[in-house]
Amino acid sequence: MDREVDVCIAGAGPAGMVLGLLLARQKFRVLVLERHENFDREYRGDVLMPRFVQMMRRVGLFESLQRYPHLKLDGFELIIRRRLAARFRVSQLSPEAPFILWMPQPVLLGALLDQTKAFPNFEIWFNAAARAPIREGGRTVGLEALLEGRPVRVRARVSVGAEGRVSVLRRRGGFELAVEEHDFDVIWFTIPKPKGYDNTVRVFLSANHNYLILPKYPDHIQCGLLVEPGGFVRYREAGIDSLRKELLDAHPIFRDFAEGLTNFKLFSVLAAKADRVKQWAQDGLILVGDAAHTCSPAGAIGVSVAVGTAITAAEVIADCLRSGDCSKEALGRVQALREPEVREIQRLQRPIAGLIVAQGPLLKALAAGLLFLAARTGLFRRIQRRIMVGPS
Ligand SMILES: Cc1cc2nc3c(=O)[nH]c(=O)nc-3n(C[C@H](O)[C@H](O)[C@H](O)COP(=O)(O)OP(=O)(O)OC[C@H]3O[C@@H](n4cnc5c(N)ncnc54)[C@H](O)[C@@H]3O)c2cc1C
Structure with missing residues (x-):
C-alpha cells in the first residue's frame, strides 16, 4: 500500500470536506x-x-465561514402568473438564522480547507480519482485511486464514498438504488445585477x-429556467433563437442577455435527479452526501442534506474507530439516524417538482391554482420552513 490512514474519503465536496x-479534529488520520x-x-x-x-454553528464552523466572501439573501417571493402569491422574510421562517447564505462553492470548500491546516493528521490529494474499493475477505480495507494518472493504493480502517x-x-x-427520479432540469x-436589485429570491411560475x-x-443575478427533463436538448435542436425568444418573453430583466446570445455556451444544465441508496454501508465502507442520497434542487438544500449526513457520519465513524468495530452494522447507524430526514425531504420535494413541470395549459392552470391556494x-x-430550516 502507498499510504495507510484511519479514514480515506473519496471526494472533496461539502460532505467530504466537512467529514474530513x-x-x-478528533485526531484521526484522514486522507481526502x-x-x-x-475547487x-x-x-x-x-x-x-x-x-x-444552523448546522455549521452546531459544529463550531460558522464564525470562521462568515469571514469569507458571501451574500445574505433575506427575502423570498413566489410570483404566479404575474401576481405575487407569497412573500416572506427569511427571518419569519428562521429567526435563529434569518438569511439564506450565498457563498460560491469554491469559497466554501477553500474555507473548510483552511480550517484543516491546523491538523497535520489531515491530508488532501488533488488530481486523485478513486477507482474502486480494495477488498480483503469480503470487507473493504482501502481504496484504489489514480493520482495524477498513476495507480495508488490507500489502506484505511474506514473508506468513504463522498464523490x-x-x-x-x-x-x-x-x-x-432504492429510489431514482428525474422530474425536471434547470x-x-x-x-449582471441591475442597480438597486434587492437580496430577494424570486420564483416565477407563468403560463409559458x-x-x-x-x-x-x-x-450578479443567477437565473434558472425550469424545463422538462432533456428540455435543453429541445432548445439546442431548435437553435439559439428559440431560447432567446423564451427569455425575452419571460422577464424584462433577461433582455440584454438574451439579445446578446450567439450560442449556448453561457448556459449550464442541472438534471434535477433525486435518488437514494438502499444500504449506505458495507463492512469498512460507507457512502455519504449525494453519493448516498441525491436531493432534487427544489428548495436548494442539496448541500445542507449532504453535510447533515457528513456530520452524523463523523460521530458514527469516530465511535467505530474507537471501538474497533467498522462493520456494516456499526457504520449503518449513519443511515438509521439520517434516512428518516432524507426521506421526508425527498417526499416534500416530489409535489413541488410535479407543480413545476406540469405540462399543457390545463395542468399548468391547475398547478398554478393549487400553488396559489397553498400560498x-x-x-x-x-x-418552505420544513425544507429551508428543518424540524422545529
Ligand atoms: C448545477 C447544480 C447546482 C446546485 N445548486 C445547489 C444550491 O444552490 N444549493 C444546494 O444546497 N445544493 C445545490 N446543488 C446540490 C449540491 O451541489 C449537492 O447536493 C452537494 O454539493 C453534494 O455535496 P457532496 O459533497 O455530497 O457531493 P459533491 O458536491 O458532488 O462533491 C463530490 C466531490 O467528489 C469529487 N469526485 C467525483 N468523483 C470522484 C472520484 N472518483 N474520486 C475523487 N473525487 C471525486 C468531485 O470532483 C467533487 O468535488 C446543486 C447541484 C448542481 C449539480
Whole structure:
C-alpha cells in the first residue's frame, strides 16, 4: 500500500470536506482524494439554506465561514402568473438564522480547507480519482485511486464514498438504488445585477415559463429556467433563437442577455435527479452526501442534506474507530439516524417538482391554482420552513 490512514474519503465536496475536517479534529488520520486539480466550479451548491447555517454553528464552523466572501439573501417571493402569491422574510421562517447564505462553492470548500491546516493528521490529494474499493475477505480495507494518472493504493480502517451523484464507489462497490427520479432540469445562466436589485429570491411560475432569479455574489443575478427533463436538448435542436425568444418573453430583466446570445455556451444544465441508496454501508465502507442520497434542487438544500449526513457520519465513524468495530452494522447507524430526514425531504420535494413541470395549459392552470391556494392558506410557508430550516 502507498499510504495507510484511519479514514480515506473519496471526494472533496461539502460532505467530504466537512467529514474530513470533523474527523481530523478528533485526531484521526484522514486522507481526502479529490479528482479535480482544485475547487473551481460554478453553479454548484452556492445557495445555502438556514438549516446549513444552523448546522455549521452546531459544529463550531460558522464564525470562521462568515469571514469569507458571501451574500445574505433575506427575502423570498413566489410570483404566479404575474401576481405575487407569497412573500416572506427569511427571518419569519428562521429567526435563529434569518438569511439564506450565498457563498460560491469554491469559497466554501477553500474555507473548510483552511480550517484543516491546523491538523497535520489531515491530508488532501488533488488530481486523485478513486477507482474502486480494495477488498480483503469480503470487507473493504482501502481504496484504489489514480493520482495524477498513476495507480495508488490507500489502506484505511474506514473508506468513504463522498464523490457526489456520480459516485464511482457506489457503482464499483455494488450499492443498489432504492429510489431514482428525474422530474425536471434547470438551465442556469448569470446576468449582471441591475442597480438597486434587492437580496430577494424570486420564483416565477407563468403560463409559458417557470424560472428562478437569485442574487449572486458579488454583483450578479443567477437565473434558472425550469424545463422538462432533456428540455435543453429541445432548445439546442431548435437553435439559439428559440431560447432567446423564451427569455425575452419571460422577464424584462433577461433582455440584454438574451439579445446578446450567439450560442449556448453561457448556459449550464442541472438534471434535477433525486435518488437514494438502499444500504449506505458495507463492512469498512460507507457512502455519504449525494453519493448516498441525491436531493432534487427544489428548495436548494442539496448541500445542507449532504453535510447533515457528513456530520452524523463523523460521530458514527469516530465511535467505530474507537471501538474497533467498522462493520456494516456499526457504520449503518449513519443511515438509521439520517434516512428518516432524507426521506421526508425527498417526499416534500416530489409535489413541488410535479407543480413545476406540469405540462399543457390545463395542468399548468391547475398547478398554478393549487400553488396559489397553498400560498394563501400558509401551507406553502410551512413546507418552505420544513425544507429551508428543518424540524422545529
Ligand atoms: C448545477 C447544480 C447546482 C446546485 N445548486 C445547489 C444550491 O444552490 N444549493 C444546494 O444546497 N445544493 C445545490 N446543488 C446540490 C449540491 O451541489 C449537492 O447536493 C452537494 O454539493 C453534494 O455535496 P457532496 O459533497 O455530497 O457531493 P459533491 O458536491 O458532488 O462533491 C463530490 C466531490 O467528489 C469529487 N469526485 C467525483 N468523483 C470522484 C472520484 N472518483 N474520486 C475523487 N473525487 C471525486 C468531485 O470532483 C467533487 O468535488 C446543486 C447541484 C448542481 C449539480
